[in-house]
Structures are given as structure tokens and as C-alpha cells.
Amino acid sequence: MGMHTPLFDWHAARGARLVDFAGWDMPVQYTSIVEEHATVRKEAGLFDISHMGRLSFGGPDALALVEQVFTNNAATLKDFQVRYGLICNDHGGIRDDVLVYRWPYGYAMVVNASNRAKIVGWLEEHKGSRNVQIVDQTTMTCMVAVQGPKALAMCRGMTAVDLEKLPYYFAAATQYHGKNCVVSRTGYTGEDGLEFMVGTAQAVELWEDLLGRGGKPCGLGARDTLRLEAAMPLYGHELNEDIDPLQAGLSWAVKLDKGEFIGRAALLRLKEDKLRRQRVGLELAGKRIGREGAGLLHEGREIGKVTSGTFSPTLSTSLAMAYIDPAFTAPGSACQVDIRGKTEPARVVQLPFYRRPKT
């Protein structure tokens, strides 16, 4: 039995198909992945993401520690602003991709469930004699994502703060039914939406409130197809300790001129390395799916490997993300995907595959 979020009983009672994810028993789907995916693209879907790691940093040296491990610039964050970035090892390889939040009184970080212990250990290792208190709030809190074009309107009036006025990639420390709540305008689906963090005592109340307002529960299966269409990387697939942010197409999240941080020296060298494989998007000709590990071939030679693949419900096309030799990264470049011994033609396309319509 894996770990359970505060909403586990609800998922089980609903008949959700449960799987182990990073040591947690999580819902992969309630009805069908395609249906849940469509709900997020057209209306509003709810995701229990309580398994993700939530860390808080207090004390006068909090920023210094965050800045040391984070590739993006945390020092230039405004109060309540949220920023995406990587945590790298000293070879420039990615240890995790994270969000950093700045509060008037400290910082917070949301990390992948699969890397929580690793990152907590990394922070402790690099804390040194600094005056900073790190608290892992994961098991004391619940986190729910509400994603889709109707998400913001649906959440009107839920908190003391006016959520519709929350700018993209900003958070609010507010109140939900009289208790502390953090809401951020962030997400992992390519749609507009919010992520709520409340104490475990309010988890079911929050979830049922959102359901009552029209949110539909969605599982990790849809979460994966949604993020793939939006070309968002997933740790363990597009990102790992042997892949650097530059080849992953995340140089926008790396500020080499912000000052020292772990991995900076390696990344400065890697910036000049033109021989590394680069992340690309692929559209396959048929309906078969090129899954993680499938080789990319050109004239019989392997030139890359798929890191994630699916059949896109929104675009009705088989899509994949892959790392490919630099000679083949230009959009339109053709290759073959080796799917269980049979090849399927594919071509490189611009990322993201899907962008939400401008409103």
C-alpha cells in the first residue's frame, strides 16, 4: 500500500482506477482519460495533486539557500510571485523541476513527488551554517488543481481574495472558509487555472465545494496527455540527472548571469556544446503511439529516443517528445519511429503542440 492523500477515500469510493505513483496510490482515471482530458480543455477539471512536495523556507538566509540551488532568479521575485526553474547537480544535470514562491516573510517551493526526499536532502546538504528553517509541509496539506477555461469563473467568491484578479504566475495567501489557504494561478495542463493549498482538515470540504461548482474529477492519465499536448516536461521522462536544462529547451528558466548557483559552471560549458541531443516535438503519421524508449531512426541509424508519447485527444494525432541529434531538430525534419519493431514515419514540429486560445 502506498501513501494516501487526504482525498484518497473519496477517489476509492468513486471507483477511480488507482495506481502507484512515486509511492502514492493515486487516481489515474475516474471515467476515461479522453473524456477527462476534454473536460479540462472545454470546461474545468479537478486534480488531487497532494502528492507533490510542498516545502517552506523561513529565516534571514532563506533566499540565499534557494538562490544557490535554483537555476532561475529568485532574488528578483516580487512578493507573491511564482517562478519555474530547475535544481541541478554540479554537472548541470537536472535533479528536479520546481516552482518557487516568494512570500513577504519567506519562500516556498513545490517539487515533484518522486523527488521530494532527494530535494529535501539536497537542501539540508547545502544549508551549511545558514540561518534558514526548511519545513516539509506535504503531509500536513492538500493541494488541488482546477484547470480549464471555466476554472476562474467557477472559483469566484471561494476565498477572501478576488481570484479572478490574480495575475498569471502569482499566488495569494488568503482564507478559505476561515482558514489559511494559498492559491496560485499556475498549472500543468496548458489551460488557465488555479492551484489551491489548504490544510488536510479542509481537503474534503474544498474538493466537494469545487465539485458542487461544476468541476469534474480528473486523474493522472489525463494530466499526462494534457501536459504532453502543452509540451511540458515530466521528470523521469524529458528531465533527469543526465539531461541539462539547455538541451531540454528550458534555457529561459536558467539565468546564468544571476550569480553563482550549483551547476552554473557546467551549464556555461554546455552552452557551447553543439553536439548534444535536443528536445523536440514529433507528429507521427499514423495512430500508433511512439512511447518512452522508442528509437528514432534515419536511414537505419538511431538518431534519437522518445521520452513521452500519446495519442492527442485534442489534435487527434499521435504525438511524442524526444531527444534527437542536432542535425534533425529543425521543424519538418523527417525520421522513423521504431514502434515494437515496425517503423512509423514522423516529422519534427514546433512546440508546444497545443496552445490555449487567447481570450
Next chain:
Amino acid sequence: MDPKTLRYAPTHEWAHLEGDICTVGITKFAVDQLTDVVYVELPEIGDHVFSGESFGEIESVKAVSDIYAPVNGEVSAINEKLMDEPTGIADDPYGTGWLVKIKVEPGSTLDHLMTLEKYEKQIASEGH
């Protein structure tokens, strides 16, 4: 087709024999496990299939599953509609969602396959 009149393989295919033509599909249980079917790969007409061996694949968003031939024989028909509309399998798995028809040797039977009762016991014990 009435599920009570069919025979079942442990790999969740159903079979119906009429004369020397055996119609094959997958069970509602298998369909429910898969959900979101995006692609079906079927053999070609004239292909020889071997009992217990994979003769095709069903691809869902989450995974790929082999389809196993419940009998020996030669493929005499395939459900072409499923190539364009793979979701047709879920709509009517025992009827219009059939996969292939196999011409078997005269005198062949389906005795080696499970009755509905035995199959239902199997899926119950699979903990679903």
C-alpha cells in the same frame, strides 16, 4: 452475440463458432480495462493464426495489449470499420465490435475455451 453462448480465452477474447467460421472479439471486461482505444492492429485476410499466439494489438492511451487467437485457422474477414473507428470496440464488444473471423479446420470445437461461468470466475478472482 449473447455472451452466454460464447466461449472465452483467459486472455479475454471471446469466440463464437458457426460452421467452420469462428468470430472473435474481446470481452466487455477487457474493454473496460482498456478504455480510450486509439488504434487496433488486425491481421490480414489470408494470414494463418495459431491458437494462443498474438495476432494483433489494441492500443489505448495508456498501453498496448496483444490480442491472442483462440483457435488455429485462416483469417477470412477483419472488421475494417475498427481501423477508422477503434472506439467501435467499446460500443458493442460482443456485436459490431467483433475483430476477426477465422476459418477453422472442419470438426474443430471451442471445447478448450472457458464457458461464461468459468470466465466470470476468472475475472472475479483477478480482483476487479
